[in-house]
Amino acid sequence: METNIPINTIKISEKACEKVKEFANNESRDKFGLKVAVKGGGCSGLQYILQIVEGPEDSDKVISQNGLEIYIPKKAYVYLAGTYLDYTDGLNGKGFEFKNPNAKSSCGCGDSFSV
Amino acid sequence: MNLLNTKKHNSSIYFDKNHDIFSMVGEDAISFLDRMSTNNIFKIKSSRTAITDNKGAIIDILSYKVIGDKNIIFVSDTDNNRSIEYMKKYIIIDDVEINRIGELNKLVIFKNKAQPFQGLDKVTLSNQYENKNLIRYELFASEDELKTLDNINFKQISFNEKTTLDIHMKYITFNESMIKTNPLELGFKNIISFDKGCYVGQEVIARLYNYKKVSRTIVPFKTKSELKVNSKIIIDSKNIGNVLSIQKNSDIFLGLGLIKKRFTNLISEEILNI
Numbered sequence: 001m002e003t004n005i006p007i008n009t010i011k012i013s014e015k016a017c018e019k020v021k022e023f024a025n026n027e028s029r030d031k032f033g034l035k036v037a038v039k040g041g042g043c044s045g046l047q048y049i050l051q052i053v054e055g056p057e058d059s060d061k062v063i064s065q066n067g068l069e070i071y072i073p074k075k076a077y078v079y080l081a082g083t084y085l086d087y088t089d090g091l092n093g094k095g096f097e098f099k100n101p102n103a104k105s106s107c108g109c110g111d112s113f114s115v
Numbered sequence: 116m117n118l119l120n121t122k123k124h125n126s127s128i129y130f131d132k133n134h135d136i137f138s139m140v141g142e143d144a145i146s147f148l149d150r151m152s153t154n155n156i157f158k159i160k161s162s163r164t165a166i167t168d169n170k171g172a173i174i175d176i177l178s179y180k181v182i183g184d185k186n187i188i189f190v191s192d193t194d195n196n197r198s199i200e201y202m203k204k205y206i207i208i209d210d211v212e213i214n215r216i217g218e219l220n221k222l223v224i225f226k227n228k229a230q231p232f233q234g235l236d237k238v239t240l241s242n243q244y245e246n247k248n249l250i251r252y253e254l255f256a257s258e259d260e261l262k263t264l265d266n267i268n269f270k271q272i273s274f275n276e277k278t279t280l281d282i283h284m285k286y287i288t289f290n291e292s293m294i295k296t297n298p299l300e301l302g303f304k305n306i307i308s309f310d311k312g313c314y315v316g317q318e319v320i321a322r323l324y325n326y327k328k329v330s331r332t333i334v335p336f337k338t339k340s341e342l343k344v345n346s347k348i349i350i351d352s353k354n355i356g357n358v359l360s361i362q363k364n365s366d367i368f369l370g371l372g373l374i375k376k377r378f379t380n381l382i383s384e385e386i387l388n389i
Contacts, residue, residue: 038207038208041150041315043317046205047313073207105169
């Protein structure tokens with residue numbers, strides 16, 4: 001697992017990129033990117049959002065990794081800087097998993113966090 | 116203020132101080148309040164809801180009404196900006212704006228269950244609470260709306276009488292002295308949705324409820340000692356809880372205590388020697 005992610009970016013694992021592309025292909029999308037965001041809610045106060053979208057919005061920061069474009073709304077970026085997004089499958093896999101250095105605590109399912 | 120006909124005495128009314136009213140407007144307004152508070156805002160269009168922090172402690176209680184699919188109006192029990200500022204911190208990518216839109220008269224009406232109040236549709240916002248054969252209505256109304264209620268007969272009661280009735284009904288108006296409490300110990304189970312999914316504080320509140328770990332409960336008591344809100348209640352040298360509300364009635368004080376459950380057997384209908 002990546003542990004030293006520069007705080008001016010987020011990193012997405014190769015496995016997670018492949019999984020996003022697989023989901024997009026299943027939806028027959030030609031042009032797509034991954035929106036990664038944060039909104040109020042979840043048990044801990046802030047919950048992660050992952051969405052496959054056609055392209056970035058004007059206020060999004062755009063990062064390219066492993067042939068995938070990642071769009072992060074600037075207002076959400078402060079909560080996500082330095083985050084590593086991974087994907088684990090199999091019987092004990094957790095699906096998409098955020099390792100967020102800004103999170104002081106997380107809820108049991110890992111979908112939300114507090115700062 | 117004496118805008119209503121108070122000559123006949125078949126109902127009681129108390130005029131509180133005016134209250135600020137707020138709007139929450141935007142595409143995500145309903146979803147946002149649903150994620151930030153305990154009630155199911157999608158299903159229940161007009162009620163109360165508790166804003167809680169990630170440890171399940173109450174920030175404030177809101178009375179709200181959903182109008183259409185992009186607008187909610189609400190007032191807060193504490194009538195200060197604390198919960199507004201708290202919620203604004205969580206507006207990140209949501210399309211939501213929270214604004215103060217004015218001020219409304221606050222009225223509290225007590226009616227017998229057999230004769231429910233019929234004017235709820237005439238006011239901007241309302242909520243109701245039932246206990247001990249009484250219904251307690253909280254109404255928020257403009258001056259014009261007040262005039263439409265003029266043909267209803269009320270007995271106007273004082274703040275002390277209102278507080279006595281609230282204690283009798285075990286009704287809690289949330290205030291800043293209750294900040295570290297959770298909604299289950301204050302008896303707000305009826306404004307918590309246990310099946311709507313995540314909201315801030317849900318994990319703690321669901322665990323307290325499902326594992327029966329709520330350690331305190333509201334208990335009415337009587338005493339001749341002059342206690343104040345937040346005073347410790349000590350019986351047999353044991354600190355069994357603290358006072359949530361208290362009101363002198365003749366030479367006896369009636370109160371509601373937030374009592375540790377293992378000590379509730381020490382409180383009875385008898386006058387307590389505290």
